[in-house]
Amino acid sequence: MAAVPMIELWRGGMLESVHAGHAVIFGPDGIEAAWGDPEAVIFPRSSCKMLQALPLLESGAADAAGLGDAQLALACASHSGGGIHTRAVEAWLNGLGMAEGDLRCGVHMPWDKDENKRLTCSEGAPCQLHNNCSGKHAGFLTLNRHLRGGSEYVEIDHPVQKAARAAFEEVVGETAPHWGIDGCSAPNFACTVTGLARAMQFFAAANPDGDARQSAAARLTRAMMAFPELVAGEGRACTELMQACAGQAAVKTGAEAVFIAILPGQSRGIALKIVDGGTRAAEAAIAALLVRCGVLDPAHPAFDKRLPSAQKNWRGFTYGEMRLAPGFG
């Protein structure tokens, strides 16, 4: 099946642009709703960081290092590289007797407005702590210390990545047909949209007092919902949508327009991919599905921010709006 139109941009009463995608809502009994091709194979990118973090907890490495929910939220984060993020990751690494140089995520300018301005205006250079994946990598380093693996923990055959792949494939319920190198240099494993939604349903239904994997999944979900500002940052969709859902959903974006949601109260998981990689559409689409599931109030400003009923130009004139495509949401 082909991708279906999901998000439309209208101007002057005319459809100007449209985004198509695939989405699945997975419940306790399987697929409850689907759009496009549920079997489409995608790279989850950063939307599956909570899957990559499972071995960190299941191995006992997290407890051995005394990690709290803030660190677990950072392990699942694509953070903005603001002060609250970089300081927390730096302290975490120091607690392990490690430093920024042990990371293998690479360097990019932080998205956080204040930190970006501070670096720009002081001619300062960003470091790996600013990388949006530095928390995930701190988690990898924590697991690696426990596994006593080599320093190049992002290599495909490294014990850390073998553990991440095994956990990913087991929870997704599929053998990854492909893998690619992510922006942060870690391997990213492909799966179907249904597999990703199934994994999120597992997280949603996970019993905190269950086996190692169940309790790990439940704890990671709780950590993400407890620290939405650490999972992304000020003004970001993941942060604002989790705050708006007030404990009813953990949501996470991935590059190239992937989005997932974990709905613990409903034992439901959601996964979607906008095929053109348009983030604006992925954010609008997940917001619509959160409303559909009843965990996001459509009257909440976080919804209209992602699916604007009135888009304004530089002089404040309304020129159009974003809409859900017929049949979606």
Added chain:
Amino acid sequence: MAAVPMIELWRGGMLESVHAGHAVIFGPDGIEAAWGDPEAVIFPRSSCKMLQALPLLESGAADAAGLGDAQLALACASHSGGGIHTRAVEAWLNGLGMAEGDLRCGVHMPWDKDENKRLTCSEGAPCQLHNNCSGKHAGFLTLNRHLRGGSEYVEIDHPVQKAARAAFEEVVGETAPHWGIDGCSAPNFACTVTGLARAMQFFAAANPDGDARQSAAARLTRAMMAFPELVAGEGRACTELMQACAGQAAVKTGAEAVFIAILPGQSRGIALKIVDGGTRAAEAAIAALLVRCGVLDPAHPAFDKRLPSAQKNWRGFTYGEMRLAPGFG
């Protein structure tokens, strides 16, 4: 007809994202090649600024104001708001006995890296001169002085916009079925992809010594090619592609992934729209069509920059590449 896949993003040997669109190459005898739906109705956005500038020349207003090619290039520009752009527009307005406050384009932060940094680090505020459309609006003001219209020159029934609409519809060869408010508050008129390509073919074939419209079109095309850095800015696709085509093509982007090209030596016009509004794909697609038409050397760095054969992450590792979809380009 539906949009067809044009640009693919691959990672780890797997197709990760894809952009679909419509494109038409229009020659002296009509459509020479087309992809997707040539009759798809689109908003050209800023890709049609040279059409909006026709009345400025045809009316005699440009000559009466003593405008040169630099100012005509700015009239067709979506510039980066760098010093070379803002100083030129300011001087132009002063020459008319007007100032920044007479503009009606609104304010946004400049895209130019240096000017953006200067304003950010000095707590300075951008002004309307920084708006990427300030040159087009200086052209509107120049025409307006000639027409003795009121100050609100962006209103749909203002003589300036009536003249712009008439020129647009005549050269496109269609009556606009819709109009919308553009980012800069000026009206933007809808047309088919074929109509937009037909208009660009008219510009490509225009005789400098022909009638008022022909000479105006030829002069605007020459001005864009003579000042590629004024039409966009450092690092921007329009600027770099025009420089790479070395006088064989004038190219112009429009918001929501529209791109046009005027090929004077071949009397050919090109127009394309990526339906999802993805700029990266519109830039890659126009680069591919410029190569197809023989005006851009595929070995030129400007081509690989827009359609990267090797995409690298933050650590410099190649993770994938951009490709033309089968059957496109």
